Amino acid sequence: MNSTKYDKSKEKLAKDYQNLLKDAEELISSLPGEVDEKTKEARARLQSSLNSVKDRYETVEDRVQEQVQKTDQLIRDYPYQSAGISLGVGFLVGLLLRRGN
Numbered sequence: 001m002n003s004t005k006y007d008k009s010k011e012k013l014a015k016d017y018q019n020l021l022k023d024a025e026e027l028i029s030s031l032p033g034e035v036d037e038k039t040k041e042a043r044a045r046l047q048s049s050l051n052s053v054k055d056r057y058e059t060v061e062d063r064v065q066e067q068v069q070k071t072d073q074l075i076r077d078y079p080y081q082s083a084g085i086s087l088g089v090g091f092l093v094g095l096l097l098r099r100g101n
Contacts, residue, residue: 017057024050 024046075082 021050021054 027046
């Protein structure tokens with residue numbers, strides 16, 4: 001995936017995620033202040049889940065960015081080997097697809 005497609009996908013995912021968080025936070029704030037015990041428990045679980053999702057998203061985003069940078073550096077360090085491996089994998093996939101027909 002080239003960098004522009006990656007950036008567009010990343011932006012769309014981030015926008016979708018932000019919309020989800022916004023909707024969840026609006027849901028939590030729209031619940032009335034005086035509620036029964038079950039509603040309080042549900043609100044607390046939703047808030048806990050929301051915080052957990054935020055933390056996971058940030059962690060995953062950091063890990064993906066780190067791996068993208070490592071892969072980019074590896075390809076820059078070994079351009080001919082990377083091209084050779086890509087060619088070999090492409091050839092094998094082509095053989096397997098051709099064999100399946």
